[in-house]
Amino acid sequence: MAIKRNEYLKGCGYEEEIMEAISAVASDLGDVNSLEVIPMKGAMTNEVFQIIWQTKKGDDVRKALLRLYGDGVQIFFNREEEIRAFECISKHGQGPRLLALFTSGRVEEFIHARTLSAVDLRDPEISALIASKMREFHRLNMPGPKKVQLWQRMRNWLSESKTICFPKDITNFGLDNLDEEINMLEKLLSEGYLQDIGFCHNDLQYGNIMMDEETRSITLIDYEYASYNPLAYDLANHFCEMVADYHSHTPHILDYTKYPELEERQRFIRIYLSSEGKKPSNAKVDQLVNAAEKYTLANHLFWGLWGLISSYVSKIEFEYKEYAKQRFEQYWIRKHTLLNSPNMMKL
Numbered sequence: 001m002a003i004k005r006n007e008y009l010k011g012c013g014y015e016e017e018i019m020e021a022i023s024a025v026a027s028d029l030g031d032v033n034s035l036e037v038i039p040m041k042g043a044m045t046n047e048v049f050q051i052i053w054q055t056k057k058g059d060d061v062r063k064a065l066l067r068l069y070g071d072g073v074q075i076f077f078n079r080e081e082e083i084r085a086f087e088c089i090s091k092h093g094q095g096p097r098l099l100a101l102f103t104s105g106r107v108e109e110f111i112h113a114r115t116l117s118a119v120d121l122r123d124p125e126i127s128a129l130i131a132s133k134m135r136e137f138h139r140l141n142m143p144g145p146k147k148v149q150l151w152q153r154m155r156n157w158l159s160e161s162k163t164i165c166f167p168k169d170i171t172n173f174g175l176d177n178l179d180e181e182i183n184m185l186e187k188l189l190s191e192g193y194l195q196d197i198g199f200c201h202n203d204l205q206y207g208n209i210m211m212d213e214e215t216r217s218i219t220l221i222d223y224e225y226a227s228y229n230p231l232a233y234d235l236a237n238h239f240c241e242m243v244a245d246y247h248s249h250t251p252h253i254l255d256y257t258k259y260p261e262l263e264e265r266q267r268f269i270r271i272y273l274s275s276e277g278k279k280p281s282n283a284k285v286d287q288l289v290n291a292a293e294k295y296t297l298a299n300h301l302f303w304g305l306w307g308l309i310s311s312y313v314s315k316i317e318f319e320y321k322e323y324a325k326q327r328f329e330q331y332w333i334r335k336h337t338l339l340n341s342p343n344m345m346k347l
Contacts, residue, residue, distance in 0.1 A: 018066070021100040025064055025107045026053045028099075037066065041247060044310070044318055045224055046070045050110070063110035064099060072313025075160050076306065077224050085142060085223050092140055095221055111219055113210040118245040121206050121238075122260075124267070130209060131268050132275040133218040134238070138198035138231055148197055149227040150298060151186045157305040158182065164312050169321075173308060173328055178301065181331075185298050188339070189230070194291050200234035201226050205241040232288060235272070236295035239265060240303075252319035254326045265289050293338055300331035 026035055035053040049066040069079070083106075089095045096109035120126050158178050162170060170176065189195070201208070202225040210219045243254045260268070269288050273280035307324030314320060 017102045018068075018105065021102045021107055022051055022064075022066065025099045026051070026062070044246070044314075044316060045073055045076070045222075046105070047316065051107070063112075065096070065108045065110050066105065067108060068105040071315050072309070073224070075309055075313065076157070081144070082224050082226075085226055088142055089140065089223060089226075094137065094140065095219060095223070111210050111221065113212040113217075113219060116206040116209045116211060117247070118206055118242075120209075120211075121242050122258075122264075126211065127264075127268055128271045129211065129216060129218045130204075130238070131271040133220060134201075134204070134234065135272050135275040137201060137220055138234065140199045142199045142228070144228075146197065146228050148190075148195070148229055150229050150233060150302070151182060153227075154182050154298070154302055154305060155179075157302075157309060161305055161309050165308065169308065173304075173324070178305075181301065185301075189294060189298065194230065194232060194294070196231050197228050198231050198234075199226065200229040200231065202229060202234060202237060204234065204238040205244060205246070207246060230291075230295060232291035233295040233298060235269065235288070235292040236299050239268075239292065240296055240299050252323040252326075254323070254330075256330065262289070265292065297331055297335060297338060300327045300334070304328040304331065 022035065022037070035051065038050045038052065040048045040050055047068040047070065049068070051064045051066050052061060053063075054061050073079075083098070083101070086095070087098055090097050096111050098106060099109060100107040116126070121130070158175065161173075162175055165173075165175065201220055201223065203222065204220065208220060208222045210221060211217070212219075239260055242260055243256050243258045245251065245255075266285055266289055269292070270280060270285045273284060273288065304324045304327035307320045307327060310316075310318075311320035311324065
């Protein structure tokens with residue numbers, strides 16, 4: 001078998017093991033003549049590659065996806081739990097199949113669909129498909145305790161950041177004050193329907209959403225951060241991701257002028273609530289819209305901590321610290337308005 005461009009894997013420490021896994025998968029799925037490894041852009045937690053091979057007959061090209069785990073990601077989630085979730089989601093028919101595991105990563109089924117772009121999230125038709133798929137995903141019955149993971153995960157990350165960050169960053173990012181902020185948000189947002197939970201993706205940026213152009217079906221991928229959480233939090237996360245373009249010349253820069261207006265958020269949530277055939281009342285829609293707005297605050301702290309920690313542990317080329325700065329700034333800019341507006345007080 002001829003292996004092309006495997007220089008991308010050199011120096012990772014597990015090259016031989018990786019190539020054995022790739023070769024085994026390729027052999028199981030086709031009579032391999034040559035195999036090529038091509039890096040894919042846009043990933044910020046792992047390194048992702050497309051594996052392409054041609055059969056000996058030369059009339060068939062097949063693909064798989066290679067995921068190499070990023071440095072330090074064990075800080076953010078438990079890899080064994082993530083793999084169990086991946087396999088369970090696959091069994092539910094919601095994502096790609098797991099083809100092979102090795103020490104530093106895995107090989108996954110290649111989804112023959114288009115990864116969405118930043119502008120796709122604002123397309124009303126595509127947005128409606130995403131809303132319905134989110135509702136379906138949230139209804140998955142996954143193993144493990146069905147309780148909110150958000151707050152403890154943030155506390156763990158805050159503790160980790162205080163351990164690894166330089167004193168200057170601890171001061172500049174106000175880490176010593178974040179315990180109080182997290183406690184305040186948890187108390188405020190743990191009331192009644194604000195606490196309606198389901199199995200959430202928690203990282204629903206456009207790069208984790210794929211669409212089959214022919215069938216218009218949506219597939220959600222990459223479940224590293226998936227867990228049971230408040231449904232409003234996952235909706236808030238998706239709205240916040242509309243300000244990002246990770247494939248621009250400045251992928252770390254967030255443009256908050258692109259945050260969806262009220263009408264767009266209402267439309268998304270109305271479709272989300274209608275996806276099971278029941279037409280929601282305007283009051284129900286507004287209730288969830290307002291709840292999601294509150295949860296944007298938790299989302300800013302969550303990804304702010306992620307960015308700050310990643311700036312110390314990740315080798316992926318991305319301005320993590322600047323990204324973190326923008327998320328924390330947005331938290332403080334929006335906090336007073338969101339927690340003191342009349343609509344928020346009614347919650």
